[in-house]
Amino acid sequence: xxxxxxxxxxxxxxxxxxxxxxxxxxxxxxxxxxxxxxxxxxxxxxxxxxxxxxxxxxxxxxxxxxxxxxxxxxxxxxxxxxxxxxxxxxxxxxxxxxxxxxxxxxxxxxxxxxxxxxxxxxxxx
Numbered sequence: 001x002x003x004x005x006x007x008x009x010x011x012x013x014x015x016x017x018x019x020x021x022x023x024x025x026x027x028x029x030x031x032x033x034x035x036x037x038x039x040x041x042x043x044x045x046x047x048x049x050x051x052x053x054x055x056x057x058x059x060x061x062x063x064x065x066x067x068x069x070x071x072x073x074x075x076x077x078x079x080x081x082x083x084x085x086x087x088x089x090x091x092x093x094x095x096x097x098x099x100x101x102x103x104x105x106x107x108x109x110x111x112x113x114x115x116x117x118x119x120x121x122x123x124x125x
C-alpha cells in the first residue's frame with residue numbers, strides 16, 4: 001500500500017507539469033490564431049496610385065471618439081452633414097476623380113439602408 005501511495009505522489013507532480021505545459025501551449029496557439037485571424041480578415045481598403053495619400057472615413061467627422069458612441073450621436077453632437085461634406089471635400093481636394101457619396105444611414109453597416117451596403121460591398125469587390 002505504501003508503494004502505491006508513494007508512486008502516485010511522485011507521478012502527480014509530473015502530471016501537473018504536463019497539463020500546465022499543455023495548457024500554456026494551447027493558450028499560446030489561441031493567442032497566435034486570434035492575432036492572425038484579426039489581421040487577415042480586418043476591414044481594410046488599400047488604394048494604390050499617384051498623388052497624396054488618403055484616409056477613408058467610415059462616418060461623419062468627429063472629435064476622435066469614434067467607436068465609443070453611435071455615429072448618429074457623433075454626427076449630431078460634433079458636426080453637421082454639410083460640415084462633414086466640406087471637411088471630406090477639403091481632405092480629398094487633390095483627388096482628380098472624386099465622387100463623394102453620403103447616406104442617411106445611422107450605422108456604418110447600413111442595416112437601415114441595405115441598398116447603400118450592397119453598393120459599397122460591390123464596389124469593394
